[in-house]
Amino acid sequence: MSADRTPANKAVSETQLIARAQQGDEAAFEALFNTHKRRVYSLCLRMTGDTAEAEDLAQEAFLQLFRKISTFRGESAFTTWLHRLVVNVVLMHLRKKGLQQVSLDEPDGSREEPVKRDYGEDDHRLLGSVARIRLARAIESLPHGYRSVFILHDVEGYEHNEIAQIMNCSIGNSKSQLHKARLKLRELLREEAKNLAPEESELSGLDPER
Amino acid sequence: MSDQDNETTVPERAACREFERGLASYLEGGAEPSVLAHAKQCPYCAVILADLEQIRFVSHHLPQEEPPARLWANIRAHLEAEGIIREPVPAWRRWLPRPAFFPSSAPLGALAALALFAATLLVPGRSMENRSRLNAGTAGGGMVAASVAPIGPDENLTRTLSEMEEAYRSRESSLEPTIKAAYQRSLASLDACIHECSRHCEMEPGNTLARQYLVRAYQTKAEVLASALEYGGR
């Protein structure tokens, strides 16, 4: 729905807004906030799994952004700048809480667990059309170490080299964590699907009419 | 396989082990022909691949959450206290409606336009006292700023509106025909109003009703363009 936003026009408008925000124009601050609030808040929420923490972190990220906006000279895309800032705020917070961001396992260190497989069932599909909400919930259940890499890569679209830089780990480590995260998510969703009525799991969570 | 339980670990087949080794790279776009080839042969590995493809696909389309409304109020309070906001929005401007037509969130251009538009509602040089009176007059949400509206929009507004219109025209073809027709009818209706009211304002500078309609038509046009731009192709 929001895939096409005519980058050229957006860029023009955003440049104007940034220039006005640099002059301290409240309307421009608010417009910038409104444009980015959902993505910023969603990122904070997914990374922390807690609405109160997410709100605090989103606030902190926007405040840092607006405090520094006078230094923004347009060398990088504003959105990139903002999201890097948000990620840093969140990771700093998680570090302070003592949560491990990336497993220290080397990518090809120990022999990895074999992938779990289901046999003997009629329907092997995971979720029918995968429920986004169920997936979002499963992401929240991921261990922190996997979760950050997964969110940054699969949800936010960062490349492994960027993640490695942000999280201060190797590219191989980022790739390895991502794969583990996906397998873990699959496991979580499979387990959840098993707990549902067979028909329900096939019908993507619909409470069947009976 | 007949001795397998409903769930078990991977069967010790070399091909399956090979599949697993190539899986991560394949999902990252690596050339791993053996992964796909094996999945076509082995239904169990096919399930794994399909699951992971689904997870990857859906992860890119997760819904975004709306933060609580108080978030902006809190941020704004900080910005004001720290002196970062140097040009606060006058209270009256807050009464201008946000982009009203579906959907609710407006793109930057529209917000810029609305803000610029709001600024043009006042004739340059009008005092703050007049602004305050304007507040009182428009708080009920009726027509905006009629008594002090300029005859026409200023250059900023005209430029911003024409930028929005240009952006809209460039993506108009991607809109669904019926939606496009609705936008076309709406914009034509508003343009007719703008054209006629501008003419009346020039001919009869004292015609406050024409000014009221002109101001509102500009405002509504900005909202309509905002919502059209937000649609994108869908």
Place this chain on the structure above:
Amino acid sequence: MDKSPKILHRMPDVRTISLPCLLLVITPAILLAVGPARLEKTFDTKPDPQISLTNLRGHIVIRGWERSQVHALCLTASPRVEVEGSAMPATGPAERVVFSTRVLDPLVRGNDESADCNLDVPAEASLEIRNRQGSVQVEHLQGQHASIDSADGRIVATDVAGHLTARSLGGDIEIVRSSGRVEANSITGNLTFTEPTSKNLRGNTNSGHILYTGNFESSGEYILSTYSGDIEVVVPPSASFELNAKTVKGKVENAFKLQPKRHAPSSLGYGNSLFGTHNTGNATVDLTSFSGHVRVRPSH
């Protein structure tokens, strides 16, 4: 009842196509082969819940009922379109229930995008409905707020007691027996207000007509405006109001005896206007059309 968020999407016959060989293909493509889908779901709710629905295309009907439950029945034209329903909190009775239509396959266009939804909701629920294309019908609601947006759909709200906001670019808006504050906005659509008991009612359209039939409440405020359409107000002879009617290019026609009465052009300096009081003038009525006619007449 399970209150966890779920996709409310039922896909009949999916077993028949879930052969291992198809598993390589991602879900939307799998679903290409199957027909329309029906979904049904019930959520238990807390008092005064908030219900929101965002839909691309289709007809939406929402009715208030006495139960503390939201019951949703939706038909999607294509199995590649899903309606997600989620309750917050995820366990126990919901404070908020959110429905949202999503197109899983970007190739789905036109009528295939459509989802028709019937929702029964607690009468005291607040509503936020966005339906891009297609009608929205809302009935028997007493919640604090009902907000309905459409790009090109007709909106009909009947017996709504809370603050009602209805907006459509091109669709007509019909408000029947409203009793709370009403704001109706369209650009090319007509506005119809029938027997309202609202004390604060605003209707605005650019090129549509406006028809108001019923009475005015004591100390009520009624503001109706159109640019090129006509405004017609039909109220009983006993109605008590202060009228301020204006038009630049049209005519003001009034069949009530108003006191005092002044006719334009003297009062405005342009166009036609009419200002006067009927009976004790309890309600304030402001009618404005730029190029249309304004008519005020008694009902019989």
